[in-house]
Amino acid sequence: MTKKKILAYNRVSEPVLHDLQQKYEVEFFKHVDTRNDERFLQYLHQVEGIIGLELKVDKMLLDRAPHLKIVSNVSVGYDNLDVTALTKRGIMATNTPDVLTDTVADAIFGILIATARRIPELDHFVKRGQWSEFLVPEQFGVDVHHKKLGIIGMGRIGQAIAQRAHFGFDMEILYHSRTRKPEVDTKYRATFCTLDALLAHSDFVCLITPLTPETEGLIGKREFKLMKKSAIFINGSRGRTVVEEDLIDALEKGEILAAGLDVYKQEPVDPLNPLLKMQNVVTTPHIGSSTHETELKMSQLAAKNLEAGLNGIKPPNLINPEVWGD
Numbered sequence: 213m214t215k216k217k218i219l220a221y222n223r224v225s226e227p228v229l230h231d232l233q234q235k236y237e238v239e240f241f242k243h244v245d246t247r248n249d250e251r252f253l254q255y256l257h258q259v260e261g262i263i264g265l266e267l268k269v270d271k272m273l274l275d276r277a278p279h280l281k282i283v284s285n286v287s288v289g290y291d292n293l294d295v296t297a298l299t300k301r302g303i304m305a306t307n308t309p310d311v312l313t314d315t316v317a318d319a320i321f322g323i324l325i326a327t328a329r330r331i332p333e334l335d336h337f338v339k340r341g342q343w344s345e346f347l348v349p350e351q352f353g354v355d356v357h358h359k360k361l362g363i364i365g366m367g368r369i370g371q372a373i374a375q376r377a378h379f380g381f382d383m384e385i386l387y388h389s390r391t392r393k394p395e396v397d398t399k400y401r402a403t404f405c406t407l408d409a410l411l412a413h414s415d416f417v418c419l420i421t422p423l424t425p426e427t428e429g430l431i432g433k434r435e436f437k438l439m440k441k442s443a444i445f446i447n448g449s450r451g452r453t454v455v456e457e458d459l460i461d462a463l464e465k466g467e468i469l470a471a472g473l474d475v476y477k478q479e480p481v482d483p484l485n486p487l488l489k490m491q492n493v494v495t496t497p498h499i500g501s502s503t504h505e506t507e508l509k510m511s512q513l514a515a516k517n518l519e520a521g522l523n524g525i526k527p528p529n530l531i532n533p534e535v536w537g538d
C-alpha cells in the first residue's frame with residue numbers, strides 16, 4: 213500500500229518526525245519561499261497533511277495543495293492560518309493548546325522579572341569587567357512583588373501568569389479579556405476591568421492575547437500614553453498586537469519605563485531594529501514554549517492531531533469543527 217504523503221515544516225521534534233517517517237512518506241522543509249521553491253511546490257501538490265510551525269497557509273498555498281486534508285500547527289497560536297479559507301475547502305486545522313501553558317507563563321514571568329530587575333543589562337556589566345565599585349542608584353531596578361499586574365487576555369496562559377503573580381509575588385491583578393471569569397476573580401483575587409482602566413492603573417502591563425483582526429495593533433500610541441510613566445510593558449503574544457513604532461516612540465519619550473519582549477513585528481527581528489539598542493528593553497527570541505520537554509509535547513500533540521485527521525478520526529484540537537459537521 214502506498215504511504216500517505218506528509219509535509220513537515222520548520223520545527224517538529226526529532227523523535228516525532230522519526231515516528232511519522234515509519235508510517236508516512238514525509239518530506240521536511242526548514243525555511244522555504246512558499247511561492248517559488250520548486251521542490252516544496254511539487255511536494256505540496258501531493259500531500260494530504262501538513263505538520264509544523266508558522267507556515268503561512270493562505271488561499272494561494274491551498275490552491276496548490278488539492279489533496280490536503282489537515283494542517284496541524286505545532287503551536288497554540290494559529291494566526292499563520294487562513295482558517296476561513298481552510299474551512300471553505302473542508303480542510304481541518306489544529307493547534308497545540310494546554311501542553312505549553314506553564315512553560316510559556318514561566319518564560320513571560322522570567323522576562324518580567326528580568327526587565328524589572330534589569331538582569332540582562334547588569335549581567336553584561338559584570339561580564340564586561342565594569343563592576344569595580346558598589347552599584348549606584350541609577351542601576352537599581354524596581355520591585356515586582358506587591359505591585360499591580362495588568363493581564364490583557366485572561367486565557368490559559370494569562371491565568372497561569374496570574375497564578376504565579378498571586379501565589380508567588382502577592383501581586384494585585386487587573387485583567388481585561390473578552391469575558392469576565394468569576395473563578396479567576398476568586399482564585400487569584402483578580403479584578404476584571406476595561407482596557408483603559410487596566411492601562412492607567414497597572415505597574416506591569418502584560419499582553420497575551422492571540423493575534424486576530426481585533427487584537428492587531430491593540431496597543432499603540434494612545435494606549436502607551438494611558439500607561440503610567442513607571443509602567444513596564446511585556447509582550448508575549450505576537451509582535452503585531454502592538455504598533456512597534458509607537459512602542460519605540462513611547463520608550464524614547466519616557467512615556468513608559470521599560471519593556472520586555474518575546475515577539476516582534478518581524479521575526480527573526482531586524483538587527484537594525486531600534487529596540488535592540490535600548491538598555492531598558494529586554495529581548496528574547498520568541499522563546500515562550502521553547503524547552504526540550506514542552507517542544508516534544510507540542511510535536512507529539514500535533515502528530516496526534518495530524519494522524520487522527522488523516523485516519524478519519526476527529527482530531528482532539530480541531531480549530532474549525534464546522535468541517536466535521538459540528
Ligand SMILES: NC(=O)c1ccc[n+]([C@@H]2O[C@H](COP(=O)([O-])OP(=O)(O)OC[C@H]3O[C@@H](n4cnc5c(N)ncnc54)[C@H](O)[C@@H]3O)[C@@H](O)[C@H]2O)c1
Nearest residue numbers: 289316365366367368369389390421422426448449500501
Ligand atoms: N511567546 C510565545 O512563545 C507564545 C507561546 C504560546 C502562545 N503565545 C501567544 O499567546 C496566545 C494565547 O494563548 P492561550 O493558550 O492563552 O490562548 P487562549 O485562547 O486560552 O487565551 C486567549 C485569551 O485572549 C482573550 N482575547 C481574545 N481577543 C481579545 C481581545 N480583543 N481583547 C482582550 N482579550 C482578548 C480571549 O478571551 C482569551 O481569554 C496565543 O494565541 C499566542 O499568540 C505566545
Ligand SMILES: O=C(O)[C@H](O)CO
Nearest residue numbers: 286287288289500501
Ligand atoms: O503560539 C505558540 O504556540 C508559540 O508562539 C509558538 O512558538
